[in-house]
Amino acid sequence: MAQSRSERVQYWRNRLLVSVRGRATVITVAFAALFLTVILVLGMLLVRDWLERREADKAERTTERITFDILRGQADVALTTRPDETGLVQIVSPNGRRVLAASPPARGKPPLASSDLRSGSLLVDRRACPASIPGCAWIFGLRVVNRSPWGPGVMVVSAEPLPSLLNVWGLPLSLVAVLLVLLALVAWWTWHTIGRAFAPIDRIRRELSDLDARDLRQRVFVPRTHGEIQALGETVNGTLQRLEEATDRERRFISDASHDLRNPIAGLHMQLEMALDEANDESRPLLRSALRDAERLNDIVIDLLELSRLDSRAPQPVEPVDLAEAARREVDRRGDGVRVTARLEPGVVVRANPVRIARVLGNLLSNAERHAESSVEVTVRRDGGTAVLQVLDDGHGIAPDQRERVFERFARLTESRERDPQGTGLGLPIAREIAEIYGGTLTIADSERGACFVMRLPLAPDGG
Template identity: 65%
Template sequence: MTTERRDRVRRWRNRLLFSVRGRATVLTAAVSALILVLVFVLVMLLARDWATNRVARKSERTAERIAFDVSTGAQRQALTVKPDEAPLVQVVSPDGTVEAASKAAEGRPAFAQPRLKRNVLLIDERACPASLDGCVWVFGLRLRTSPWGEGVMVMAASPLPTPLDVWLLPVGTAFILAVLLALITWWTWYTLGRALVPVDRLRAELADVGARGLDRRVTVPRTEGEMQALTETVNATLARLEEASNRERRFVSDASHDLRNPIAGLYMRLEVALDEPDDYPWKPMVRAAMADVQRLSDIVMDLLELSRLDARTPATVEPVDLAELARRELALSGGQVPIETRLEPGVVVAANTVRLGRVLANLLNNAERHAESRIRVTVARDDGEAVVEVLDDGSGVPEKSRERVFERFARLPESRDRDPHGTGLGLPIAREIAEIYGGSLRVADSPRGARFVLRLPLA
């Protein structure tokens, strides 16, 4: 079985066993099957009773007609039966001797020997004599007088139907009930699917809200029912979430803007102090303070960028040649670790140059922190997409932590050791920017080190 077929089987199994629609359909089908089996058994019992009663009435009518003819002298040695009557007729004396018989019963012993010996007046029972191939229904009347003496019994017997004789009835009934079960199952699956269409539509609209922003709302169906109440509650919840998110973004944005000016002023004053000609002993402390101020400025800029990304603030979209952008960012990097490049020209995407430059800068900074001896940067096309890879030869990212590195403020132990003052915002910002332009950023497998793969749709 191919992987695609196994996945399809697994998806259908999960839909049948774990979804509301599947479980309701399976339960309905099971209950319906049980009811239809009981109906089948009841129909078979009723059919058996009807066939038995029909044969019994046939034997009774035949015996009564023969007895009447015998008592009036119309029947003598040869017993004649009509085509619609029981074919097996016997006139039996009290000692069990067959005095006369129809053509089909000639040469056969009495059908109900034990009952004759008890001198019963009426026989109406099922019998399976050894002289016959199957069971029959026997009806007998004892006559006071007859041409064969007193106390003889006129017995008529009709063969009971066997399963082979009536095979069409159970097969036909089973087929009809199977078709009915299939229709019940299909109708349940179909109607539940139609009933869950508003839920699927709500799920799709909520997914769109998650992708495009909290300012969107789901469609409210005017059904005056549960779905309308649910969608109104969802919209009210989205409104509260949007308000809370806007307050948070405004706080981060305002705080970042307010902090930028005093940080810039402080940095400028520290630079002026360092420009003093004398080599004062406090200058090393000023240089350390400048590094801290620069780091604080980077944190504020990261928070401001996150605020813009969360708000989906639009930025100018233009054709960006990734090879040229990579060369520009490589020229601006510190160059502490040798960098190998393989940049395919003409790989163009539609995005904002500044934001994509920030993505590459964050990936390069991350690689420089963890690389041992080299970094490799690749730009290429792959199946209608632009692919940028940044690979270092460091210790790599454990597989279980590959998604955690894209969480805001999350830092792995090795990252803390190499850069204790980092914020853990570079990679989350890079992934946010990639997803805004319809792409992705992930950590892929590599023989050694960390391999970050950025994919964007080609322009």
């Protein structure tokens, strides 16, 4: 679990910090964060100033109205609140210590601008956050120098509460929330847009990874974007075209050379056999050795010709093949060397070319006989809708990390070279490719001793 979490963290780290898509998103979000922060801070300052100015104007108008009413001798109606006046109004003593009169919302509260009054200020116009009211307010006050019902020098003070966004944390937190939402939208839009722009590249990559090295006729998708991605697709297809042509030339050369070599080798083989029949005792060992070399050369040519046919995917006629019968015939052809036993379930029928199936059986049995100590076991059985052929020897086996390597062309393990220096390393690759052509697999399974080759082919529908 810990390893899986670590792998996920590493995956997303690479996606965000290493991939082009991730880096572009991170850089875009970083620049957007810087730009939006500046814009939002400036906007916050402008909004704050506008709201404060609006409330300051309201407080000033209220104070001026009340002062004017007092000067006209209408003190009894001066503190009456109008519908458009939402603030607090106080008439404060000249020394700022007592509230002489107040509007209903301000009654019972201490003086709002006591410090300014004690200093003898004639005018108060500032933002304040007294403890007697929630939040902050804009305070505007005028000193009435002439006589008033409360005596000379009183201060008319009006306080308009500022909107909650203008308190210490409200507006900054609101702007941070807006900034995070905007950055999330920028990140999503950038990631989504770049992902859509790179979608054709991902498709080209997937199609390239799915290409079969033995069938280069496939081509990748070419988006009609009239840009670099379209040029990339066209270049890849052009490269595949040239690679296909080069591979076709190589296959034709191998096929033609194999065909041309078979007749001289067959003639050489026949002449060596005739010479061996007439040879004396001194030359006979040399002729036998030359005959074995000719046979090996002929086997190499046959293998190369078969590989050329497999690579070209040349169509071969298929028919129902009884896998058990084919295995029995191949076992009966074996000599008196290693003991070969068979456990064959009848009626295991597949659709394939009988010559190629016989080739697979021959290659697997020959390989098993080369590596077996004393015996080889061949098994044919059904497994659901699959025909299973198993060839097991009692040799030293193949290490798990080497099991795929034996299916590489011309690859030979050290033990194989020691037991059969004349081998070509083509038998097992040919057997696997034939199995794959008919929709099957050829693998090496675990076994207590020796190597266990297992071929699986789809059963023929309705027994053939």
